[in-house]
Amino acid sequence: MSATTTLNRLSNGSFALVKEVMAEGLTRRRLLDLGLVPGTKVEVIRRSPAGDPIAFNIRGAVIALRRDVAGQVLVSPWK
Amino acid sequence: MGLTYQSTGQSTTREIFNALADHCDYAIALAGNPNTGKSTVFNALTGLRQHTGNWPGKTVQRAEGSYIYKSHRFRLIDLPGTYSLLSNSADEEVARDFICFARPDATIVVVDATCLERNLNLALQVMEITGRVVICVNLIDEARRKKIRIDIDKLGKRLGVPVVATAARSGEGMPRLKELVSDVASKRVQTKLQPVRYSQEVENAIARLEPRVQAIVGNSINSRWLTLRLLDGDTRLVHTMENYLNTGETVSVMPVVQEGLV
Amino acid sequence: MQKSLAPLLEDAQEIVGLRQNQLQDNIVASIYSTAEQIAGEVVSHTSPKRRDLDRQIDNILTSPIWGFPIMFGVLAVVFWVTIVGANIPSSLLATELFWIEARLTDLFMALNAPGWLHGFLVLGVYRSLAWVVSVMLPPMAIFFPLFTLLEDLGYLPRVAFNLDRFFKKAGAHGKQALTMSMGFGCNAAGIIACRIIESPRERLIATLTNNFVPCNGRFPTLIALVSIFIAGSVSLSLSSIVATLAVAGLVVFGIAVTLAISWLLSITILRGEPSSFTLELPPYRRPLVGQVLVRSVLDRTIFVLRRAVIIAAPAGGLIWILANATVDGASLLSTLAGWLDTPARFMGLDGFILLAFILGLPANEIVLPILIMSYVCGGAMTELASLADLRHLLVEQHGWTWLTALCTMIFSLCHWPCGTTLFTIQREQRSRRWTLLAALIPTAVGVVVCIFINNLVRLLDLV
Numbered sequence: 168m169s170a171t172t173t174l175n176r177l178s179n180g181s182f183a184l185v186k187e188v189m190a191e192g193l194t195r196r197r198l199l200d201l202g203l204v205p206g207t208k209v210e211v212i213r214r215s216p217a218g219d220p221i222a223f224n225i226r227g228a229v230i231a232l233r234r235d236v237a238g239q240v241l242v243s244p245w246k
Numbered sequence: 247m248g249l250t251y252q253s254t255g256q257s258t259t260r261e262i263f264n265a266l267a268d269h270c271d272y273a274i275a276l277a278g279n280p281n282t283g284k285s286t287v288f289n290a291l292t293g294l295r296q297h298t299g300n301w302p303g304k305t306v307q308r309a310e311g312s313y314i315y316k317s318h319r320f321r322l323i324d325l326p327g328t329y330s331l332l333s334n335s336a337d338e339e340v341a342r343d344f345i346c347f348a349r350p351d352a353t354i355v356v357v358d359a360t361c362l363e364r365n366l367n368l369a370l371q372v373m374e375i376t377g378r379v380v381i382c383v384n385l386i387d388e389a390r391r392k393k394i395r396i397d398i399d400k401l402g403k404r405l406g407v408p409v410v411a412t413a414a415r416s417g418e419g420m421p422r423l424k425e426l427v428s429d430v431a432s433k434r435v436q437t438k439l440q441p442v443r444y445s446q447e448v449e450n451a452i453a454r455l456e457p458r459v460q461a462i463v464g465n466s467i468n469s470r471w472l473t474l475r476l477l478d479g480d481t482r483l484v485h486t487m488e489n490y491l492n493t494g495e496t497v498s499v500m501p502v503v504q505e506g507l508v
Numbered sequence: 509m510q511k512s513l514a515p516l517l518e519d520a521q522e523i524v525g526l527r528q529n530q531l532q533d534n535i536v537a538s539i540y541s542t543a544e545q546i547a548g549e550v551v552s553h554t555s556p557k558r559r560d561l562d563r564q565i566d567n568i569l570t571s572p573i574w575g576f577p578i579m580f581g582v583l584a585v586v587f588w589v590t591i592v593g594a595n596i597p598s599s600l601l602a603t604e605l606f607w608i609e610a611r612l613t614d615l616f617m618a619l620n621a622p623g624w625l626h627g628f629l630v631l632g633v634y635r636s637l638a639w640v641v642s643v644m645l646p647p648m649a650i651f652f653p654l655f656t657l658l659e660d661l662g663y664l665p666r667v668a669f670n671l672d673r674f675f676k677k678a679g680a681h682g683k684q685a686l687t688m689s690m691g692f693g694c695n696a697a698g699i700i701a702c703r704i705i706e707s708p709r710e711r712l713i714a715t716l717t718n719n720f721v722p723c724n725g726r727f728p729t730l731i732a733l734v735s736i737f738i739a740g741s742v743s744l745s746l747s748s749i750v751a752t753l754a755v756a757g758l759v760v761f762g763i764a765v766t767l768a769i770s771w772l773l774s775i776t777i778l779r780g781e782p783s784s785f786t787l788e789l790p791p792y793r794r795p796l797v798g799q800v801l802v803r804s805v806l807d808r809t810i811f812v813l814r815r816a817v818i819i820a821a822p823a824g825g826l827i828w829i830l831a832n833a834t835v836d837g838a839s840l841l842s843t844l845a846g847w848l849d850t851p852a853r854f855m856g857l858d859g860f861i862l863l864a865f866i867l868g869l870p871a872n873e874i875v876l877p878i879l880i881m882s883y884v885c886g887g888a889m890t891e892l893a894s895l896a897d898l899r900h901l902l903v904e905q906h907g908w909t910w911l912t913a914l915c916t917m918i919f920s921l922c923h924w925p926c927g928t929t930l931f932t933i934q935r936e937q938r939s940r941r942w943t944l945l946a947a948l949i950p951t952a953v954g955v956v957v958c959i960f961i962n963n964l965v966r967l968l969d970l971v
């Protein structure tokens with residue numbers, strides 16, 4: 168088992184597997200709906216020029232999440 | 247920019263639907279993820295000019311229009327784009343309530359050919375509510391450009407509903423879409439859904455609860471789907487559902503754009 | 509018999525127990541994995557390299573170095589094309605329409621029609637139509653298609669991506685950048701677009717501040733004034749560039765005001781945490797350029813012409829009556845303007861300008877035409893077919909300075925939304941209070957900024 172971190176801590180260009188969404192309520196459901204279910208592979212694409220939000224490749228779509236939201240997604244770095 | 251449209255205010259989905267039934271033979275809903283070209287499909291079918299734009303959320307009004315195919319009038323309702331129907335937002339609720347309660351004769355699910363997996367998520371959810379679905383794999387020109395190939399026949403077999411590849415902007419595939427919609431709406435073609443299988447825990451729970459759900463809702467609502475929502479703890483849906491079962495009414499919150507004024 | 513699902517819901521909760529979250533995860537995950545499986549069976553990529561193109565475009569458009577300059581550049585190019593492109597059709601239309609006015613006058617004379625009828629119909633109704641069509645229509649019909657192209661291309665979500673940090677700091681929603689972008693086309697459309705913002709608090713912030721984005725109906729005013737005053741003072745070859753930068757600067761000012769007011773609102777009457785949001789950056793799609801251009805130029809033209817007939821024509825008639833009905837020797841128009849003159853002058857405007865803004869409530873694109881009408885009706889001006897004539901009218905006859913122009917532009921950017929927009933806000937929010945506030949906030953900002961600039965400039969003796 169590799170180390171666990173959160174989505175916002177990964178650097179651009181890296182990949183990770185979703186372990187768990189820690190958010191609660193509506194945010195949680197939205198993240199799940201976007202496809203951030205356990206086992207999903209996510210790629211960190213880029214950060215906005217101002218540093219936040221961060222764009223991810225989630226199941227084929229490019230989706231930007233604000234840093235605090237991305238921080239609620241537990242992942243394990245991939246490769 | 248569309249400014250003149252009429253608000254339905256207090257009217258119910260039912261009323262809208264009944265009103266529709268007077269003027270048309272079939273009511274068809276148009277669902278799909280944001281930005282998959284629903285409005286473009288809508289325009290291509292109806293000849294209207296609903297606004298389109300390349301950003302998710304462009305359509306915030308529900309548009310209606312109609313077209314005639316083989317001397318039947320089809321009424322088309324452009325629903326807001328959503329990623330899912332699990333009622334996490336007002337849009338999702340509107341789309342879900344419409345499919346569930348207004349019970350259109352067919353629902354076209356527009357999916358993005360360049361991003362099929364993500365879009366099938368919604369399509370599968372729609373197919374849990376109703377079997378009368380036509381899948382419209384749109385943006386097929388973009389997919390070709392990106393060298394993505396999709397086996398349309400296989401997709402149709404796998405899902406158990408008719409599937410058509412389209413490029414709505416250039417009109418490609420539209421005649422076939424009309425044909426399939428007509429087949430499904432008139433029940434000339436029966437769909438054979440392959441329901442999503444859930445984990446053992448969930449399936450067990452469904453098995454325990456579903457018969458009792460079925461006893462209450464009968465055949466008007468898909469009981470497996472409703473059971474899943476009960477397990478989800480979707481209390482809002484339960485309220486709307488009770489209201490519907492007892493009075494036949496649900497409140498629609500989305501203003502309708504009048505034809506041509508957009 | 510009443511049907512109830514409540515007992516079943518209770519049973520379901522009992523079965524699920526404390527595992528509600530896991531169960532939800534489970535359900536969503538099963539659907540997604542089914543989708544994944546099906547997609548895996550039917551989709552094949554013949555070349556996996558292809559999607560990199562979007563990435564490469566984004567590397568530039570959202571780059572830490574180039575992202576912001578490009579945004580400003582795109583804005584500037586759109587304005588520049590509008591300013592340069594509108595020049596020729598504008599003067600052609602003006603020449604034509606005023607030639608027709610002269611012929612109409614001939615006709616009325618030949619028919620021996622009474623002077624008031626000629627005045628009302630030709631100098632009032634027709635002339636205001638002519639002004640709307642010649643000054644306002646060309647920039648509107650050029651700007652709007654360009655904007656639509658950007659929208660179709662998929663650039664707007666990138667703007668939202670670039671700017672989100674600032675909106676977050678202001679306690680606002682990231683999609684407010686999208687609703688603002690729509691505001692460029694039409695503020696009422698921007699208000700409707702606010703529906704994409706789920707949180708009521710943040711939707712209100714976006715609604716209340718949308719008016720700080722100059723809509724399509726206000727651009728031509730800004731462009732005309734900038735061309736006359738700021739660009740008029742430099743050499744001809746530079747003038748369109750200077751005009752562009754000035755208009756772009758005004759827009760940036762509007763964005764800054766939006767952020768500032770959003771921030772103020774979110775720490776006062778609309779307090780709260782920014783809600784979470786997700787923004788999809790869709791793939792770039794090549795717009796059908798020809799089709800978009802033809803369609804949106806036509807759309808805009810019809811839209812403007814319709815509004816001109818419905819709103820500008822009656823307004824023109826009204827102005828003529830006000831200018832020609834006299835009480836105690838003074839025309840009603842100058843009496844009204846006289847009442848407004850003192851507060852207006854304190855803001856760097858004059859009574860006629862403020863009156864034009866007030867009478868322009870139904871539609872922003874009639875403000876400048878109304879102003880010209882009321883200046884012309886009172887005076888001896890007959891021929892007015894170019895910006896040079898307009899400059900003469902404003903500067904020589906009505907004592908405008910660059911400061912007057914600046915204050916007018918700022919007030920155009922920051923004042924009450926047009927009638928249609930207010931109506932839309934009322935309908936969306938269903939609250940008189942918020943609608944009123946949506947009018948008061950921008951007006952207050954406009955008044956304060958104008959007073960400040962006017963008095964500062966005068967204090968420093970700059971004019």
Ligand SMILES: Nc1nc2c(ncn2[C@@H]2O[C@H](COP(=O)(O)OP(=O)(O)O)[C@@H](O)[C@H]2O)c(=O)[nH]1
Nearest residue numbers: 281282283284285286298299300385413414415
């Ligand atoms: N290339 C291509 N573009 C399309 C097609 N259908 C729609 N579009 C474009 O995709 C964008 C989104 O379309 P729209 O109808 O607004 O999507 P909606 O949000 O689902 O209603 C627009 O810019 C359309 O012009 C298509 O079949 N091919």
Ligand SMILES: [Mg+2]
Nearest residue numbers: 284285304305
């Ligand atoms: Mg749409």
